[in-house]
């Protein structure tokens with residue numbers, strides 16, 4: 537899908553490195569197809585030494601020959617960075633932004649030229665290829681360009697195309713979600729420790745229970761309530777544990793956590 541395409545990664549920080557690592561290790565791209573930029577020379581040297589990709593601290597140099605421009609800088613400096621490339625890009629190029637809270641309208645306004653744009657929201661499990669990236673496209677973007685974005689982010693996990701109106705909710709659930717699950721994993725592991733398990737054993741058991749449960753939901757397409765019912769023998773152990781979860785208000789707490797994170801995403805976006 538991306539054969540021969542040249543990709544410029546503007547702001548090759550944590551997310552940029554995750555993408556470069558997986559794009560190369562999965563064979564999605566060859567190193568010759570990548571050009572990265574950063575603020576500091578030391579960061580560029582790191583990319584050249586580790587991956588053998590081209591790099592520069594001059595953003596305009598990276599975008600001139602690129603088919604796809606991936607904006608990975610912090611949203612606060614987006615206007616300055618977009619201004620630094622604006623004169624060097626043309627309407628044939630696709631611009632993809634992963635900048636949290638930076639809308640398609642803001643992106644199009646900053647670019648001035650009516651370019652095809654895609655907004656992407658990846659999450660941290662992308663680091664191990666188990667991420668989820670939600671994509672939303674602007675009105676100048678065609679089907680092939682959406683497929684390019686799916687192929688790019690397919691290297692770091694799953695992708696889903698949604699309307700941009702869902703992005704605050706996506707941020708609260710898909711981007712913040714891993715942090716919520718880590719708290720659940722940590723707490724359940726403490727439960728194992730309380731019952732006498734060594735901490736490493738306890739953590740390994742919880743991690744595998746979460747992986748298994750997540751795959752059951754994703755792969756059987758059964759409602760989580762039905763899967764839960766299958767574990768819950770009448771008058772057995774699980775129902776007693778579930779009773780404690782309900783007593784602690786776990787559902788309301790989880791719903792409020794996602795709702796609050798989504799609300800904050802909206803506020804940050806407006807700022």
Ligand SMILES: NC(=O)c1ccc[n+]([C@@H]2O[C@H](COP(=O)([O-])OP(=O)(O)OC[C@H]3O[C@@H](n4cnc5c(N)ncnc54)[C@H](OP(=O)(O)O)[C@@H]3O)[C@@H](O)[C@H]2O)c1
Pocket residue numbers: 546547548549550551552573574575576577579595608609610611613617634635636637657658659660711
């Ligand atoms: N991390 C996540 O889990 C995650 C998830 C979803 C979305 N995002 C979004 O992804 C973006 C990047 O996040 P991150 O965690 O990768 O941030 P990061 O590690 O701080 O990376 C930002 C990069 O931008 C570079 N930079 C700064 N000024 C620049 C300029 N004028 N021109 C070119 N490059 C410049 C920095 O260069 P130096 O290294 O030389 O300072 C750095 O490498 C953010 O917009 C964030 O909202 C992140």
